[in-house]
Amino acid sequence: MWAMHPFDTATTLEPVAAGLVRGRTDAQWANMVGPFGGITAATMLGAIDRQPERTGEPVALTVNFAAPIDDGAFEIAAEPARTNRSNQHWIARLRQNGETRTTATALFGTRRDSWSDTEADPPPAPTPERVGPQKSSEFAPWLRNYDMRIADGAAPSDVSQASEDSTTTLWVRLTPGRILDHAALAALCDVFYPRIFLRRGRFVPAGTISLTVYFHADQRRLDAVGDDFVLGRARGNRFGGGFFDQSAMMWSRSGELLATTHQIVYFKG
């Protein structure tokens, strides 16, 4: 018997009309308030991806978490704002009860042969096998969908563990295993717990408000990763006024930079 992967179940969309699809929240992907931001990002990207006018592959995605998504059905309207010869710009918005809950813009494009180089360096880390499996956090249900192996910068359990450095380095993959595509990679870009926890040595209310992903790999390169672990490193730059920003990079085990990702996060305390 064939069963859909939980990631695909959660991001399932049915067409409603031209440029309009319907989805539904999934309790397995719940965060503390509303769904895990990564699954919402993947769903927004998926809503665009399945439009008949869509050309090319994802190159850039910005998702704005404007309001919590309630449990239940939602609709996503996706509109091609501009189609050029080699790229396409999209605007999408997720609505519930007539209210906008999430907005997004996305750039799809055709990658061409060009000079290439990865200037950034992958962070040093022991292999995921050496780090070993870790007990899934009880923080929120969505975490059970990932095998997350934190090599450095685990969430603090005590203020004595407050750190001067907000860096976390981790290996992560879906569990059960699933091949990597751009939607799954977009979701991986949001798996890091809020950097403010590490700085303060404790939980504080926090939530991502805007997430940007730059995809550096096409599907062929993602196919080479398969269902293997991806190495991520995230760090905050500036905390203040109730906001902080985070930048992260997502690497394949073989040292390919798959995505760079940035976000601005609201926090209290």
Next chain:
Amino acid sequence: MWAMHPFDTATTLEPVAAGLVRGRTDAQWANMVGPFGGITAATMLGAIDRQPERTGEPVALTVNFAAPIDDGAFEIAAEPARTNRSNQHWIARLRQNGETRTTATALFGTRRDSWSDTEADPPPAPTPERVGPQKSSEFAPWLRNYDMRIADGAAPSDVSQASEDSTTTLWVRLTPGRILDHAALAALCDVFYPRIFLRRGRFVPAGTISLTVYFHADQRRLDAVGDDFVLGRARGNRFGGGFFDQSAMMWSRSGELLATTHQIVYFKG
């Protein structure tokens, strides 16, 4: 006699209807094709800023350069997608001849007292006075609006100057002087010439497609900068498939992180 600053002239918008303003390109801010992206980003932010429903100050801005803007008039439609207690999400689009040329999303918010720290370090650089004035590049008209003093990583003039490192560190301010606000800061975030030039040691066709700015300073902190130089450092992470990404930070002379900014750039060659 009082004269408007060229930055303000270029970003002047007149109301047309609810949520709709009209602007016009300015030859002094022309880039090689269409206007300098920074002035377009500032104009998009300004279109939102002057809407009567707007609350709070800019926190995040993403601008997608979907198509070149032709010389002449344009319209910007700005819509508050969601208003929350302490923040507001906007969608804006710039149109010419009925075609979308630029899209944007923005987060405005109220900064609250919170724990604060700047984890990133400002790059070491000699003072702008020590770097000294530099001949304005003839590359494009908009460059004449800035006093740009490159401390490290000047544009190469010869392939023998191709570098393994795409970092540029520079001081920059508007000339003539003008106080810093969020619109002017957004524009500063786009002053770096394409990183690919430095890697290849030569000019190649390139253009920013999507730009994100996270503002870390409120107007009070920008007032403290006044019309002084801002220190920026930019670097590319991954070049390939005809795209590269750039991350940059903008600092005050006193070492305050004013903005972090990221972009994805199209290039040929």
